[in-house]
Amino acid sequence: MQFEGVLTKMETENGSPIQYYLILESNFINVNQLLDKNVTLKFIKYQCLNCGLDRPIFRQGFCKSCFFEVPQAADWVMRPELSKAHLDQEDRDLEFEKKVQIQPHVVYLANSSNIKVGVTRKSQVPTRWIDQGAHEAIEIVEVPNRYLAGITEVALKDHISDKTNWRTMLKNEIKDEDLVAWRNELKQFIPEEAKPYYIENNTETNLEFPVLQYPIKPKSLNLEKAIEYTGVLKGIKGQYLIFEDQTVFNIRGNEGLYVGISVL
Incomplete structure (x- = not known):
């Protein structure tokens, strides 16, 4: 072939x-x-x-x-806290930015090489976790726009990693974690604007790779x-x-x- x-x-x-x-x-x-x-x-x-x-x-x-021109590569893509479409402020293409930023987003914990915090559109669950090689993951908050997800991630990064070690992930040198317990522990660090969107009762998703x-x-x-x-x-x-x-x-x-x- x-x-x-x-x-x-x-x-x-x-x-x-x-x-x-x-x-x-x-x-x-x-x-x-x-x-x-x-x-x-x-x-x-x-x-x-x-x-x-x-x-x-x-x-x-x-x-x-x-x-340096397309909206898909603007800074807010990698740094969600820079999102401004909800304020009607354009970065590169306001129509595109509104379409992507003003929709439900989740802040999550994923365990790939270690537990990390991340942001993705709700529509990208569990795709985002699969792409990161996470064998287990759980949502922490579900918010109506990318900005709120971004500031939540920034706040939680002071207490947990936001990086994946790709070598450890590929070697499968990982251990199972109690993500519900981690979610509950991190609740206290969620910004006030995002606290109403905290998810109280959910379970982790487990993923099996070929x-x-x-x-x-x-x-x-x-x-x-x-x-x-x-x-x-x-x-x-x-x-x-x-x-x-x-x-x-x-x-x-x-x-x-x-x-x-x-x-x-």
């Missing part, structure tokens, strides 16, 4: 295990079906996710000029430098492909690369 197209974040479907799909221009791949098969990845060119031109990718799948073999010493594949790589696929976790020789490849981290994919 041979495929070709620009890389974008894998789509997922929660199940036992989670199903992963790589969407290409004229086809899609159920990545789970590639487990235990020889997979070749070949870098062909760049294709910016905005302008479509063959320009080096700067960040988030965009070339440098697009990254992994046959976890790497002991994961090494990240830089496809732009290697140009071509072949390995036996042994697992998928977060947005990473895990290969038998300990090589791991971050699909989301390589958005905007136009690649060839061969399967034996």
